[in-house]
Amino acid sequence: MLINFFQTLKKLEIPVSVKEFLVLLEAMQARLAFGSVDDFYLLARSCLVKDEKYFDRFDRAFSAWFKDLESLDDVLNALVPEEWLRAEFEKYLTPEEREQIKSLGGLDKLLEEFRKRLEEQEKRHSGGSKWIGTGGTSPFGNSGYHPEGIRVGGQGRNGRAVKVWEERQYRNLDDSIHLGTRNIKVALKRLRKFARTGADEELDMDDTIYSTAKNAGFLDIKMRPERHNAVKVLVFFDVGGSMYPYVRTCEELFSAARSEFKHLKYYYFHNFLYDFVWMDNRRRREQITTTWDLLNTYPPDYKVIIVGDAAMAPYEILSPGGSIEYLNKESGAVWMDRFSRTWRRLIWLNPTPQEHWPYTQSTGIVRELVEDRMFPLTLEGLEEGARYLSS
Amino acid sequence: MGFEGTDRYVATEDLRMAVNAAVTLQRPLLIKGEPGTGKTMLAEEVARALDKQLINWHIKSTSKAQQGLYEYDAVSRLRDSQLGDGRVQDVSNYIRKGKLWTAFDSTEQVVLLIDEIDKADIEFPNDLLHELDRMEFFVYETGETITAVNRPIVIITSNNEKELPDAFLRRCFFHFIAFPDRETMERIVDVHHPDIKKSLIKEALDVFFEVREVPGLKKKPSTSELIDWLKLLMADDIPEEILKERDRSKAIPPLYGALLKNEQDVHTLQRLAFMVRREAHADR
Numbered sequence: 001m002l003i004n005f006f007q008t009l010k011k012l013e014i015p016v017s018v019k020e021f022l023v024l025l026e027a028m029q030a031r032l033a034f035g036s037v038d039d040f041y042l043l044a045r046s047c048l049v050k051d052e053k054y055f056d057r058f059d060r061a062f063s064a065w066f067k068d069l070e071s072l073d074d075v076l077n078a079l080v081p082e083e084w085l086r087a088e089f090e091k092y093l094t095p096e097e098r099e100q101i102k103s104l105g106g107l108d109k110l111l112e113e114f115r116k117r118l119e120e121q122e123k124r125h126s127g128g129s130k131w132i133g134t135g136g137t138s139p140f141g142n143s144g145y146h147p148e149g150i151r152v153g154g155q156g157r158n159g160r161a162v163k164v165w166e167e168r169q170y171r172n173l174d175d176s177i178h179l180g181t182r183n184i185k186v187a188l189k190r191l192r193k194f195a196r197t198g199a200d201e202e203l204d205m206d207d208t209i210y211s212t213a214k215n216a217g218f219l220d221i222k223m224r225p226e227r228h229n230a231v232k233v234l235v236f237f238d239v240g241g242s243m244y245p246y247v248r249t250c251e252e253l254f255s256a257a258r259s260e261f262k263h264l265k266y267y268y269f270h271n272f273l274y275d276f277v278w279m280d281n282r283r284r285r286e287q288i289t290t291t292w293d294l295l296n297t298y299p300p301d302y303k304v305i306i307v308g309d310a311a312m313a314p315y316e317i318l319s320p321g322g323s324i325e326y327l328n329k330e331s332g333a334v335w336m337d338r339f340s341r342t343w344r345r346l347i348w349l350n351p352t353p354q355e356h357w358p359y360t361q362s363t364g365i366v367r368e369l370v371e372d373r374m375f376p377l378t379l380e381g382l383e384e385g386a387r388y389l390s391s
Numbered sequence: 392m393g394f395e396g397t398d399r400y401v402a403t404e405d406l407r408m409a410v411n412a413a414v415t416l417q418r419p420l421l422i423k424g425e426p427g428t429g430k431t432m433l434a435e436e437v438a439r440a441l442d443k444q445l446i447n448w449h450i451k452s453t454s455k456a457q458q459g460l461y462e463y464d465a466v467s468r469l470r471d472s473q474l475g476d477g478r479v480q481d482v483s484n485y486i487r488k489g490k491l492w493t494a495f496d497s498t499e500q501v502v503l504l505i506d507e508i509d510k511a512d513i514e515f516p517n518d519l520l521h522e523l524d525r526m527e528f529f530v531y532e533t534g535e536t537i538t539a540v541n542r543p544i545v546i547i548t549s550n551n552e553k554e555l556p557d558a559f560l561r562r563c564f565f566h567f568i569a570f571p572d573r574e575t576m577e578r579i580v581d582v583h584h585p586d587i588k589k590s591l592i593k594e595a596l597d598v599f600f601e602v603r604e605v606p607g608l609k610k611k612p613s614t615s616e617l618i619d620w621l622k623l624l625m626a627d628d629i630p631e632e633i634l635k636e637r638d639r640s641k642a643i644p645p646l647y648g649a650l651l652k653n654e655q656d657v658h659t660l661q662r663l664a665f666m667v668r669r670e671a672h673a674d675r
Contacts, residue, residue: 015557017561019561020561023416023418026416027412027415027416030415030416032408032411032412032415032416033408038404039408042404042405042408042409043408043412045405046405046408046409046412046413046564046565046566047412047564049565050421050557050560050561050563050565051560051565052423052567055567199453201453218473219469219470219473221466221469262513290606290607292607293607293609296609296655297609
């Protein structure tokens with residue numbers, strides 16, 4: 001029966017290996033958790049999960065397995081936490097929208113209705129006014145016009161996402177992709193800056209010979225610090241809905257950057273930079289970092305790379321309250337200005353093809369804000385950007 | 392025989408399970424958690440509870456895995472050879488045992504603490520894979536293999552500054568010390584300051600959790616800061632009324648120096664207090 005448990009963990013993509021599983025069995029054999037589910041839960045977690053960021057997933061897997069949910073569908077349903085839907089969703093709505101929701105009997109009803117219809121409906125659906133699908137006036141689906149609509153999966157039609165919830169949307173960028181990252185790594189190498197700092201622990205051959213000779217042949221050892229890559233990099237990733245087509249490219253960049261720099265800090269944001277960013281997408285609601293903190297924490301010698309498609313409504317940048325997530329007191333432009341004043345070496349990498357840039361007004365605004373240091377997320381663009389950063 | 396926490400250390404159930412599993416199966420235990428939640432102290436207390444000697448290997452950014460095994464002091468040997476010292480003939484005279492070797496060598500089982508492993512170079516944990524797995528290593532200079540007489544209880548702490556390699560993680564048990572909830576916190580305070588007045592604890596905890604909520608603090612006060620602060624409060628005999636008077640305009644708690652370790656944080660708090668005061672004025 002524990003094999004099933006192991007499989008459930010695997011299905012939820014918790015990185016567990018057979019070795020760890022065998023350790024768990026060994027621990028069971030040593031009677032570390034005997035006759036108590038609670039003990040077994042603690043023991044299994046300690047054996048199998050090696051990073052607190054997977055705790056939540058482990059809990060879901062455990063409860064799914066424990067309740068004997070057999071089909072994977074149920075496990076996947078568990079991935080959409082109910083309280084998230086409710087509490088967070090309600091925050092997003094304007095008073096008028098909330099009024100309108102009442103027309104359908106409140107949010108609870110809406111969500112319930114949504115589940116019901118999802119069950120009733122079996123095929124993919126487009127248009128119409130009842131079923132969940134794309135482009136209709138039913139409250140559920142994608143790219144629709146119902147004010148209380150819930151968007152399900154899919155991509156925003158014009159790249160202007162409004163209140164998206166979609167399970168894959170807020171995944172953390174995966175840095176385990178290695179294919180195709182080599183080229184990016186080579187481009188990033190430009191950023192390298194070697195420096196000798198820290199304790200003396202390497203034999204300085206030249207100096208030793210020189211000083212021994214000077215000492216009339218009596219050995220005089222000279223040491224020097226080791227060489228390190230001293231460059232410090234701060235990366236911000238846009239994880240908004242319109243970035244969805246570029247997730248793979250971003251993952252590659254992220255993966256390459258991760259292995260290239262010792263001092264690499266990364267944060268996520270949605271569409272534009274405002275009061276806060278977050279480090280872990282899965283826990284973006286609880287664990288936010290205020291942007292002031294970043295500005296105060298990282299000294300000006302950090303190189304800043306912002307990755308985003310810069311495609312949004314102009315008011316999202318220019319006016320206070322423009323964020324699609326919450327009511328921001330200061331406009332994105334004000335924050336951007338603070339950024340470029342704090343970190344002089346700042347570039348914006350844009351994954352959309354450069355020839356499309358003129359067609360999006362916001363891209364022009366952002367380019368102005370970053371003083372034209374926007375580069376396409378291609379090898380050449382990256383190299384050019386790296387050249388600027390290291391200059 | 393298991394670890395149940397001690398009179399000086401409150402161990403939650405999940406922590407006890409992790410420690411006991413690691414001790415029983417003789418595998419390293421990796422402890423993560425916010426700074427100041429008692430990661431290092433855990434090793435000390437495990438050693439005390441199980442009545443074993445503690446060997447502390449504190450990792451710095453310059454630490455190398457090899458230093459934990461042994462170091463070959465080629466420089467003094469070279470020097471001795473120039474001075475004609477007889478000891479030069481035997482290479483083992485110049486091999487200095489590291490912490491890991493000392494732990495392996497011990498005739499009784501010891502507790503080995505590898506503190507703040509994330510401070511070291513990225514490759515550091517990888518270099519210790521085999522040593523921690525098999526509890527043996529090879530000394531090239533003398534050609535001998537050192538095997539642990541008694542497999543030590545290895546406790547490793549990390550502040551999450553760098554991610555640890557998967558291969559390393561796979562060999563460890565893992566526990567994340569979550570920030571204690573109110574109830575656990577009261578027990579912890581009780582363990583450290585048994586004679587503190589109940590009401591003082593309550594008021595102090597209120598203030599403490601409130602300060603933790605203040606947005607934009609560089610370093611949120613944690614358990615160890617709370618303990619220090621309470622010590623000061625008691626020594627100073629601050630009447631609890633002062634703590635109770637939670638007028639927002641006086642947002643700076645007394646003796647805040649123990650709670651906030653950062654000048655900027657103090658400024659943040661003062662600025663907040665000022666803003667609250669100003670708003671109160673405007674209301675009037």
